[in-house]
Amino acid sequence: MASRFYFFLSRLTKPSRPSTLQVTTIKPASTSVKTIVYLSPQQKRYANGYGSGPPTPGQVSAQPGQPEESNDEDAAERERNRASDWRPTLIKMVESAATTVVSLFVLGLAGYGYHRYYKYLVLQKVENAFKPGDPVLELAALEGAPPTIPMDNDDEHWIRLKEQQKIDAIVDGSDRGHYHLLIGEKGTGKSSMLLDAMQKVAGEGVSMFEAHADPEIFRIRLGKALDYEFHEDYIGSLFSIRGPRDTIALLDIERAFNKLEKIALQRRKEVGKPLVLIINSTHLLRDDEDGRDLIELIQQRAEQWAASNLVTIVLNSDDYWVYERLKQYATRMQVLPVLDLPRAQAISALIKYRARYYEEEPNTDILEQVYEKVGGRLSFLNQVARSKDMLHTCDKICKAEKTWFLNNCWILGEEMDDDVMDQQKYASAAMVLAKALVDQEKEQGSKYDPETGRILPQIPLHKAREIMTRADFIKDYDHINIFTIDAQAMVRADSVPMLNAFREICSEEGFDEHLQATLDRISAIESLGRTREIVAKDLIENIYRIQGRSDKGDGLHVSIEGKADNEKD
Numbered sequence: 001m002a003s004r005f006y007f008f009l010s011r012l013t014k015p016s017r018p019s020t021l022q023v024t025t026i027k028p029a030s031t032s033v034k035t036i037v038y039l040s041p042q043q044k045r046y047a048n049g050y051g052s053g054p055p056t057p058g059q060v061s062a063q064p065g066q067p068e069e070s071n072d073e074d075a076a077e078r079e080r081n082r083a084s085d086w087r088p089t090l091i092k093m094v095e096s097a098a099t100t101v102v103s104l105f106v107l108g109l110a111g112y113g114y115h116r117y118y119k120y121l122v123l124q125k126v127e128n129a130f131k132p133g134d135p136v137l138e139l140a141a142l143e144g145a146p147p148t149i150p151m152d153n154d155d156e157h158w159i160r161l162k163e164q165q166k167i168d169a170i171v172d173g174s175d176r177g178h179y180h181l182l183i184g185e186k187g188t189g190k191s192s193m194l195l196d197a198m199q200k201v202a203g204e205g206v207s208m209f210e211a212h213a214d215p216e217i218f219r220i221r222l223g224k225a226l227d228y229e230f231h232e233d234y235i236g237s238l239f240s241i242r243g244p245r246d247t248i249a250l251l252d253i254e255r256a257f258n259k260l261e262k263i264a265l266q267r268r269k270e271v272g273k274p275l276v277l278i279i280n281s282t283h284l285l286r287d288d289e290d291g292r293d294l295i296e297l298i299q300q301r302a303e304q305w306a307a308s309n310l311v312t313i314v315l316n317s318d319d320y321w322v323y324e325r326l327k328q329y330a331t332r333m334q335v336l337p338v339l340d341l342p343r344a345q346a347i348s349a350l351i352k353y354r355a356r357y358y359e360e361e362p363n364t365d366i367l368e369q370v371y372e373k374v375g376g377r378l379s380f381l382n383q384v385a386r387s388k389d390m391l392h393t394c395d396k397i398c399k400a401e402k403t404w405f406l407n408n409c410w411i412l413g414e415e416m417d418d419d420v421m422d423q424q425k426y427a428s429a430a431m432v433l434a435k436a437l438v439d440q441e442k443e444q445g446s447k448y449d450p451e452t453g454r455i456l457p458q459i460p461l462h463k464a465r466e467i468m469t470r471a472d473f474i475k476d477y478d479h480i481n482i483f484t485i486d487a488q489a490m491v492r493a494d495s496v497p498m499l500n501a502f503r504e505i506c507s508e509e510g511f512d513e514h515l516q517a518t519l520d521r522i523s524a525i526e527s528l529g530r531t532r533e534i535v536a537k538d539l540i541e542n543i544y545r546i547q548g549r550s551d552k553g554d555g556l557h558v559s560i561e562g563k564a565d566n567e568k569d
Contacts, residue, residue: 134203173273184338187379283319320485341376343453375496402501
């Protein structure tokens with residue numbers, strides 16, 4: 001019996017702080033044996049018969065007849081246990097705090113190290129973008145040679161513009177302290193000269209990209225030219241470091257310029273020459289708030305970098321509005337107009353090209369006819385020189401220019417519907433200006449210089465707006481290559497084939513009457529919109545006289561008078 005009871009109590013015993021309980025066991029021989037068992041307070045309560053289930057925490061009621069000394073000992077034991085319970089908790093808190101601090105320190109150190117490495121890597125990539133070799137040159141080599149095709153064994157080219165030496169000095173860093181605007185009609189060879197100058201320096205210190213109307217695409221192309229990712233490859237979020245990409249395109253372009261400025265400062269110390277950043281097709285930017293803000297940002301940087309000889313920015317544009325926008329705040333800008341080839345140079349180039357690739361010497365009369373039809377436009381000369389029948393190619397070019405003009409600006413005459421009045425205002429204004437240029441050529445005669453060739457008739461910009469009675473259409477005409485505005489604000493036909501188209505259209509039979517009928521129809525539609533009806537009722541018995549006069553600011557005063565009774569029949 002005693003052994004069973006001891007086994008039961010030993011299973012209740014845990015390796016906690018024990019307490020002493022005396023158990024007296026009576027054997028058959030009437031021998032009293034005192035057995036000492038060590039129990040925890042909860043085991044003691046369970047052993048003493050508290051409840052029928054396992055020990056319940058917090059149960060302190062005693063059974064009837066339990067000795068008071070045992071209860072006092074239990075209370076004292078509980079007090080000692082309660083006093084010693086905070087020590088393990090404190091140790092665990094200290095361990096948790098130390099683990100947290102060490103983890104945060106390691107995370108912060110790793111994040112700071114990655115951030116510093118990423119900034120260093122970004123600058124290295126931007127610097128590599130100006131090393132020899134440029135993607136633009138590689139693309140130009142894949143697309144084929146530009147119109148500047150090598151002739152002899154030397155490095156001279158069959159078409160050599162006088163502006164080429166100036167552009168060479170800009171690209172190689174010799175011409176510094178300014179930023180430049182290349183302005184000229186489409187096809188005059190501006191981009192070809194820039195590529196030629198880049199090839200001479202193997203793209204070292206030069207970067208070039210194409211502009212776009214969308215600022216986001218402009219941002220991406222600028223990043224590609226500078227090898228700058230705008231923090232799109234930044235993984236600092238793994239270290240709870242937020243990247244700066246969540247913003248608009250204009251701020252990203254500003255950040256790219258900041259990185260470029262750091263590289264330019266370093267290069268100026270090492271090389272002593274500025275970097276060159278070429279923005280091609282700047283006229284593709286929209287003439288709206290976003291486009292004007294972008295041009296203003298570029299110009300501010302260009303002015304600052306030109307003053308400190310850090311970066312030379314070259315803007316290439318076909319349209320006049322870019323020059324008009326930049327001129328407002330320009331102090332260090334230089335404008336380089338790129339015009340058509342002079343007559344002597346264009347004819348000489350055609351002779352050399354035909355002699356080399358077709359082994360023929362063309363007739364001088366044919367060359368004169370070619371120049372009369374297409375002028376000295378580089379893109380047209382390139383097409384004519386490569387074709388077998390040069391005159392036929394010239395006719396195709398002239399027909400294409402005439403079709404382009406008629407598709408955009410033909411007038412509909414007296415029978416036009418009033419729904420197309422806005423478009424016809426646009427078209428009739430272009431026809432009026434084209435007729436004015438043709439009439440000026442007839443009055444002054446065709447100006448022809450033996451060296452420079454044909455001089456196209458031109459009208460000052462303010463006079464052209466007066467002739468059209470509209471000030472807003474001329475920029476759109478310049479954008480679609482019907483008229484052009486040069487750096488001296490002179491308006492003329494976009495090319496010799498376009499002037500030939502003007503001349504053919506205005507010389508057609510009945511054109512003047514057709515144009516005047518269109519203008520009259522536009523005036524009639526506008527007058528209908530300004531007309532108000534006055535209806536007078538019950539005026540049968542008398543004869544009335546209606547008189548009106550127009551007063552400034554008061555409109556039209558109308559008085560109705562009836563004849564006196566003695567004047568009636």
